[in-house]
Amino acid sequence: MRPLQPADAIRAVQITSRYPAVHGAPMHLGHPHLIGIKDINKSDYGDAVPIADDEIPVFWACGVTPQSVINAAKLPFAITHSPGLMLVTDLKNKTMAVI
Numbered sequence: 001m002r003p004l005q006p007a008d009a010i011r012a013v014q015i016t017s018r019y020p021a022v023h024g025a026p027m028h029l030g031h032p033h034l035i036g037i038k039d040i041n042k043s044d045y046g047d048a049v050p051i052a053d054d055e056i057p058v059f060w061a062c063g064v065t066p067q068s069v070i071n072a073a074k075l076p077f078a079i080t081h082s083p084g085l086m087l088v089t090d091l092k093n094k095t096m097a098v099i
Contacts, residue, residue, distance in 0.1 A: 001032075001040070003055040012058060018097045028059040035059065 004012060009029055017025035032040045040057060041048050045064045051057055063081050070078045 001057045003051040009058045026058045030056045
């Protein structure tokens with residue numbers, strides 16, 4: 001989740017929807033309870049992010065859920081990421097864009 005001003009949230013959807021192979025567009029904007037989040041101020045993973053009065057929460061799909069599955073499966077080896085530390089590649093953005 002990232003808190004954004006409403007106009008910035010709209011722009012984020014416009015930009016990120018071009019890149020479905022790399023997180024893509026947000027899966028939800030605003031009203032956390034509609035996606036099962038009871039208390040936005042209590043994070044399941046990492047630190048809670050403060051949301052200013054003029055911001056809305058914007059939610060992208062996250063790699064933390066698959067990490068939980070990997071842990072539960074007790075795999076001997078897996079390559080994944082750490083919150084805030086994503087994959088670095090030599091692919092150019094233009095090769096990932098769909099429009």
